[in-house]
Amino acid sequence: MTAMSETRVLPPPSSSRRRGLLVLAGVLALVVASFATLDLHWREFLAPAELAKLAAFGASFFPPETAPAFLRRTLVAAGETLAMSLLGTVLAAGAGLCMALPASARGGAAARAVHGAARLLLNALRSIPELVWASLLLIAAGLGPFPGTLALALHTTGVLGRLFAESIENAAAGPALALRVRGTGRLRVFLWATLPQVLPQLLSYSLYRWENNIRAAAVLGVVGAGGLGQMLYFHLGLFQMHETCTVLLAMIALVAVVDALSYAARRALSS
Amino acid sequence: MAQAVRPTGAALHDPALLRRVSWLLVVAVLAWPVLVWTEFNPATLLDARSLGATWKFVSDFVPPKHDADFLAELLRETWRTVAIATAGLALAWLLAVPLALLSTARLSLSGLAAPMRPLPTALRQVVRWVLVVLRSIPELVWALLFVRAVGLGPTSGVLAIAITYGGMLGKVYADLLESSDPAATQALLRNGSGRLQALLFGALPECAGELVSYTVYRWECAIRSSVVLGFVGAGGLGQLLDSATKVFAGSEVSAILMVFVALVWLSDRVSAVLRRVMG
Numbered sequence: 387m388t389a390m391s392e393t394r395v396l397p398p399p400s401s402s403r404r405r406g407l408l409v410l411a412g413v414l415a416l417v418v419a420s421f422a423t424l425d426l427h428w429r430e431f432l433a434p435a436e437l438a439k440l441a442a443f444g445a446s447f448f449p450p451e452t453a454p455a456f457l458r459r460t461l462v463a464a465g466e467t468l469a470m471s472l473l474g475t476v477l478a479a480g481a482g483l484c485m486a487l488p489a490s491a492r493g494g495a496a497a498r499a500v501h502g503a504a505r506l507l508l509n510a511l512r513s514i515p516e517l518v519w520a521s522l523l524l525i526a527a528g529l530g531p532f533p534g535t536l537a538l539a540l541h542t543t544g545v546l547g548r549l550f551a552e553s554i555e556n557a558a559a560g561p562a563l564a565l566r567v568r569g570t571g572r573l574r575v576f577l578w579a580t581l582p583q584v585l586p587q588l589l590s591y592s593l594y595r596w597e598n599n600i601r602a603a604a605v606l607g608v609v610g611a612g613g614l615g616q617m618l619y620f621h622l623g624l625f626q627m628h629e630t631c632t633v634l635l636a637m638i639a640l641v642a643v644v645d646a647l648s649y650a651a652r653r654a655l656s657s
Numbered sequence: 658m659a660q661a662v663r664p665t666g667a668a669l670h671d672p673a674l675l676r677r678v679s680w681l682l683v684v685a686v687l688a689w690p691v692l693v694w695t696e697f698n699p700a701t702l703l704d705a706r707s708l709g710a711t712w713k714f715v716s717d718f719v720p721p722k723h724d725a726d727f728l729a730e731l732l733r734e735t736w737r738t739v740a741i742a743t744a745g746l747a748l749a750w751l752l753a754v755p756l757a758l759l760s761t762a763r764l765s766l767s768g769l770a771a772p773m774r775p776l777p778t779a780l781r782q783v784v785r786w787v788l789v790v791l792r793s794i795p796e797l798v799w800a801l802l803f804v805r806a807v808g809l810g811p812t813s814g815v816l817a818i819a820i821t822y823g824g825m826l827g828k829v830y831a832d833l834l835e836s837s838d839p840a841a842t843q844a845l846l847r848n849g850s851g852r853l854q855a856l857l858f859g860a861l862p863e864c865a866g867e868l869v870s871y872t873v874y875r876w877e878c879a880i881r882s883s884v885v886l887g888f889v890g891a892g893g894l895g896q897l898l899d900s901a902t903k904v905f906a907g908s909e910v911s912a913i914l915m916v917f918v919a920l921v922w923l924s925d926r927v928s929a930v931l932r933r934v935m936g
Contacts, residue, residue, distance in 0.1 A: 406934070417744070417747045419740070420740035420741075421747075423737075424741065424815065425810065427812055428812075431812060469694035472691050473692065476688075515885050518914075521898070521899065521902050522902065522910070524902075525902070530696050531695045532695060535697060605798060619801070625805075634798065641793055
């Protein structure tokens with residue numbers, strides 16, 4: 387009799403399931419609250435007349451402008467964007483490595499304080515997006531690709547510094563110890579024991595950030611930092627749709643080329 | 658007792674010297690046009706005029722502005738930033754799920770026995786290209802275009818995030834489904850279960866954790882994006898920051914930046930907790 391009543395009792399819902407449902411409810415509440423509080427104009431936006439206007443807006447981009455003089459200007463701007471992304475990434479890789487050394491340091495109280503400060507700085511650099519850095523740097527460096535390059539470098543330093551620090555921490559300690567017990571200086575220990583181990587990984591992280599930075603560099607011009615973005619903002623502002631279309635196509639092509647180059651380079655590194 | 662001989666003279670010569678020097682030369686030659694094109698000139702940072710402007714701007718950073726009106730506005734715009742990111746990502750999810758299911762070969766019936774038929778192959782390829790196009794235009798550009806088309810305000814921000822992130826989520830969802838173990842879905846499909854059942858009971862149990870954790874990670878990215886979108890007039894913290902920078906209001910800029918860094922930190926924490934709970 388007791389056995390029968392026991393078989394009818396359902397097992398209590400597992401705590402992980404309950405937690406999952408709770409999180410799901412929280413996410414749904416956040417989504418509903420977001421839609422409810424934003425003044426989104428769906429009714430106007432999805433009305434047939436508006437949709438027709440949107441379609442006409444889309445159609446007005448074609449055909450792209452192909453006058454040779456304009457194409458040449460687009461090419462120059464694309465080169466500027468490419469140069470910004472390259473230099474920004476290289477500067478960030480150098481600065482990131484310099485920051486990664488203190489950020490990965492272990493040891494006594496002084497080392498821990500340095501470690502904490504370096505991490506804090508890297509996090510601050512990383513959490514401010516490139517575009518925000520660029521708009522702040524415009525005050526110090528004026529308009530043009532230079533503040534854009536610096537903005538890319540600052541944000542990417544934060545990202546790469548943290549990734550580099552993690553790689554350095556994870557490198558095998560044996561070779562470094564072997565040199566240290568012979569009294570080799572710290573710089574030499576790093577250059578000859580730690581760096582050779584982590585270099586392929588650092589390069590691969592840098593290449594991955596380069597792919598990110600070419601996308602970021604393409605839009606930095608919107609705040610006045612040069613390259614394709616500045617052209618896009620200019621022509622779109624004047625409602626010159628065919629020119630805008632050419633610039634957009636150039637952006638897509640540039641991103642595709644950099645992706646392919648970086649993919650090939652990473653394949654070559656890993657083989 | 659044998660003593661270690663210190664290498665001298667020729668023994669100290671670096672055998673890779675020539676290679677190193679030639680690599681340095683190649684890099685220097687490549688770097689020159691890059692430096693010219695980016696107008697790289699750190700001296701501009703140090704000339705008296707820009708130093709003066711920077712100093713005036715930065716010295717205004719402390720103390721950050723903190724009167725009640727401004728803080729209320731800051732709070733409102735912070736919520737708007739989060740709301741734009743969340744609403745955009747919700748729409749992106751609605752866009753991504755059907756596209757991912759259409760593009761994944763894991764749920765193909767004709768591909769079970771023989772190579773997939775040409776029509777389904779072509780359809781999947783087309784959907785993949787759509788996903789590529791959606792995400793290859795940065796969200797800021799989508800936002801610029803939508804601001805021109807539907808006017809200023811959060812609608813353009815939400816749409817921009819929905820489109821770019823729809824493309825990203827769709828591609829990664831399809832990849833994750835495809836990298837799952839095919840045995841379970843194939844067994845279900847071969848025994849006559851529908852595609853929906855095959856998805857729910859074959860593929861999803863294996864990849865649900867990764868799918869959730871990628872979506873949460875993207876939400877975190879969307880918050881950062883939604884700040885940036887404010888710079889082209891989509892509302893939120895970005896718009897506030899843009900207008901404050903334009904009038905050199907350093908105390909406002911520093912307050913907004915602090916709130917922004919805190920928001921990013923908080924979303925990072927929330928996302929880490931969510932991923933641990935759901936993953």
